[in-house]
Amino acid sequence: MPRQAxxxxxxxxxxxxxALLLVIGVCAxxxxxxxxxxxxALDAPVLQSPSPAFPMGTDDLGRDVFSAVxxxxxxxxxxxxxxxxxxxxxxxxxxxVSGYLGRWVDDGLMRxxxxxxxxxxxxxxxxVVALFGPGLDRIIVVLGITSWPPLARIVxxxxxxMRSQEYIDSARALGARTGRILWYHLLPGVVPGAAAYLSxxxxxxxxxxxxxxxxxxxxxxxxxWGLLVGNARDFIRSAWWLAMFPGAAIAIAVLxxxxxxxxxxxxxxxxxxxxxxxxxxxxxxxx
Amino acid sequence: MSARYVWRRLLQVLPVVAGIVxxxxxxxxxxxxxxxxxxxxxDGDAAYYAAMxxxxxxxxxxxxQFATYLGNVIRGDLGTSVAQGRQVTTLIAERLPATLLLxxxxxxxxxxxxxxxxxxxxxxxxxxxxxxxxxLLLTTYAAPVFWLGQLSLIVLALWLDLxxxxxxxxxxxxxxxxxxxxxxxxxxxxxxxVLAAKETAVVARLLRPALVEQLALPYARTARAKGLTxxxxxWVHALRRALLPAVSIVGARxxxxxxxxxxVEIIFGxxxxxxxxxxxxQSRDHPVLLxxxxxxxxxxxxxxxxTDFVYTLLDPRITYA
Numbered sequence: 001m002p003r004q005a006x007x008x009x010x011x012x013x014x015x016x017x018x019a020l021l022l023v024i025g026v027c028a029x030x031x032x033x034x035x036x037x038x039x040x041a042l043d044a045p046v047l048q049s050p051s052p053a054f055p056m057g058t059d060d061l062g063r064d065v066f067s068a069v070x071x072x073x074x075x076x077x078x079x080x081x082x083x084x085x086x087x088x089x090x091x092x093x094x095x096x097v098s099g100y101l102g103r104w105v106d107d108g109l110m111r112x113x114x115x116x117x118x119x120x121x122x123x124x125x126x127x128v129v130a131l132f133g134p135g136l137d138r139i140i141v142v143l144g145i146t147s148w149p150p151l152a153r154i155v156x157x158x159x160x161x162m163r164s165q166e167y168i169d170s171a172r173a174l175g176a177r178t179g180r181i182l183w184y185h186l187l188p189g190v191v192p193g194a195a196a197y198l199s200x201x202x203x204x205x206x207x208x209x210x211x212x213x214x215x216x217x218x219x220x221x222x223x224x225w226g227l228l229v230g231n232a233r234d235f236i237r238s239a240w241w242l243a244m245f246p247g248a249a250i251a252i253a254v255l256x257x258x259x260x261x262x263x264x265x266x267x268x269x270x271x272x273x274x275x276x277x278x279x280x281x282x283x284x285x286x287x
Numbered sequence: 288m289s290a291r292y293v294w295r296r297l298l299q300v301l302p303v304v305a306g307i308v309x310x311x312x313x314x315x316x317x318x319x320x321x322x323x324x325x326x327x328x329x330d331g332d333a334a335y336y337a338a339m340x341x342x343x344x345x346x347x348x349x350x351x352q353f354a355t356y357l358g359n360v361i362r363g364d365l366g367t368s369v370a371q372g373r374q375v376t377t378l379i380a381e382r383l384p385a386t387l388l389l390x391x392x393x394x395x396x397x398x399x400x401x402x403x404x405x406x407x408x409x410x411x412x413x414x415x416x417x418x419x420x421x422x423l424l425l426t427t428y429a430a431p432v433f434w435l436g437q438l439s440l441i442v443l444a445l446w447l448d449l450x451x452x453x454x455x456x457x458x459x460x461x462x463x464x465x466x467x468x469x470x471x472x473x474x475x476x477x478x479x480x481v482l483a484a485k486e487t488a489v490v491a492r493l494l495r496p497a498l499v500e501q502l503a504l505p506y507a508r509t510a511r512a513k514g515l516t517x518x519x520x521x522w523v524h525a526l527r528r529a530l531l532p533a534v535s536i537v538g539a540r541x542x543x544x545x546x547x548x549x550x551v552e553i554i555f556g557x558x559x560x561x562x563x564x565x566x567x568x569q570s571r572d573h574p575v576l577l578x579x580x581x582x583x584x585x586x587x588x589x590x591x592x593x594t595d596f597v598y599t600l601l602d603p604r605i606t607y608a
Contacts, residue, residue: 114299115306118591120583122546127311127580130568131318207431211550214433215565229433233553240441247434255429262425 017259020252027073035067039223047239057241059231065241068228069249075224076206076253079140083205084198086144087151092194094148095155096182100163117149122208129212134219139212143205151197155190162189192268199261203254210250225250296595300588307584311577312356365578370570375578378563385455386559389478390544397483401490406521408491409498428488432547436481436554443477450477453556478555482547486540490533497529527601534598538591545583
């Protein structure tokens with residue numbers, strides 16, 4: 001009975017997470033409908049506290065914070081999808097190739113994985129943005145090509161356990177080429193674990209972007225939560241709403257991603273798969 | 288832990304260190320803009336630029352420049368700050384003690400609180416208290432550090448006036464001895480709590496399932512049948528094994544703590560490397576930024592190294608990883 005209860009609670013949490021992500025997705029997709037005010041327009045009175053006209057107040061230049069938060073969901077969604085694609089691509093490729101081919105390929109790729117894993121991503125992103133100028137694209141690239149090592153390890157472990165199973169042997173006996181085995185027989189098996197890790201990794205990407213914004217490294221021409229957070233820094237004593245609402249939006253997105261990942265991990269663990277590996281590895285990578 | 292293991296593990300560190308220095312060097316050289324213009328200004332003539340280029344070795348082949356740079360880093364020379372004209376290592380060394388005070392305190396506090404909360408939730412597995420604490424942990428884990436910091440500054444320091452708002456010591460305080468330490472400790476409470484909150488969640492969330500798993504194993508039942516108290520089974524027998532996943536990420540936690548410390552220092556006006564980083568960003572002081580990057584990367588490597596050694600001590604089955 002308690003097991004059943006926990007399972008239900010776990011499912012509830014998972015759906016709550018999905019709902020939170022849906023809210024953010026809708027905001028991103030329908031931003032001009034939900035908040036028709038241009039987030040960069042300087043029309044409103046400055047530093048108004050939240051009121052029916054401005055539900056999240058206005059900033060020091062007379063911009064509507066509600067509109068900015070809603071439109072900021074777009075930048076975050078782009079960043080989430082872009083970095084997830086990069087991390088997934090590199091991590092799964094390295095993990096599958098390394099786990100299936102083994103030997104010197106495995107050795108080489110795992111050394112590379114170790115090197116990338118110790119890179120402090122937040123400080124690396126600071127150096128890159130400081131040297132090359134701000135922009136969502138370079139944040140996606142830097143965080144994308146540095147966040148894949150835990151994923152590669154999860155995938156590699158999964159492939160190692162699948163490699164010696166009979167269906168792979170029979171595929172090989174039937175004359176399937178390595179590429180076909182990797183693509184049709186191994187890839188589907190690693191997707192659930194990879195999805196769980198990606199969800200956690202994207203949450204970290206959003207947090208790092210926001211932290212970069214906090215120290216003033218956001219692209220000033222794109223409305224993002226990080227930019228809002230950075231603008232709020234100088235008004236902490238006079239205008240609490242500037243810090244409150246963008247931060248809450250980030251917390252909601254990260255919470256949603258974590259709840260969904262937890263749900264997938266719980267399901268995998270019950271099935272006897274890579275759930276535990278995902279949860280340990282991902283905490284490991286959360287720099 | 289054999290001497291051979293220690294040596295092999297130490298040797299593994301060398302390529303990683305070289306890799307990190309390479310990443311830094313490559314980034315600086317890929318960056319747009321001529322470094323000579325940054326040092327010598329926009330309005331020099333060609334001969335002056337050539338002289339500056341020669342003086343800083345920028346006319347040498349790239350590999351020679353890299354060898355020089357690597358040699359300098361190994362000797363602990365991280366270059367000169369463009370904005371302040373002083374050695375980067377001196378600038379960092381001045382700020383590092385305040386940062387270490389914050390980071391180490393947060394590491395200790397979050398390890399202890401993470402273990403206590405992890406044990407608490409594991410022993411009340413599937414009860415209401417477990418669920419409530421787990422939800423709280425997940426929320427803390429999701430909240431951005433700057434957000435927690437700003438909100439606690441607004442509510443606890445500005446509105447309720449419970450804690451000091453800024454700095455490491457009270458302004459105009461000339462206290463010495465014990466009262467000075469108390470003053471610093473008082474200023475530490477809020478930054479450390481903010482910094483430790485997320486790390487506590489990380490530790491507790493890793494410990495809880497591991498401990499639940501250990502307590503369900505036959506040896507725990509045997510111990511109970513022998514008449515051992517639950518307290519003893521948990522704290523003496525199960526905890527040691529359940530701690531392994533949490534121990535394995537201490538190195539990574541040092542990395543997060545540094546990142547978090549920078550943010551927390553900026554919020555609370557703490558006189559550490561966070562301020563240095565902020566001014567370096569604003570004045571485009573690349574040597575300082577690169578120096579801080581190397582410092583953090585090397586700290587993570589050393590923390591990982593220590594973690595691995597502690598790990599093998601806790602679990603002697605691991606001889607070579």
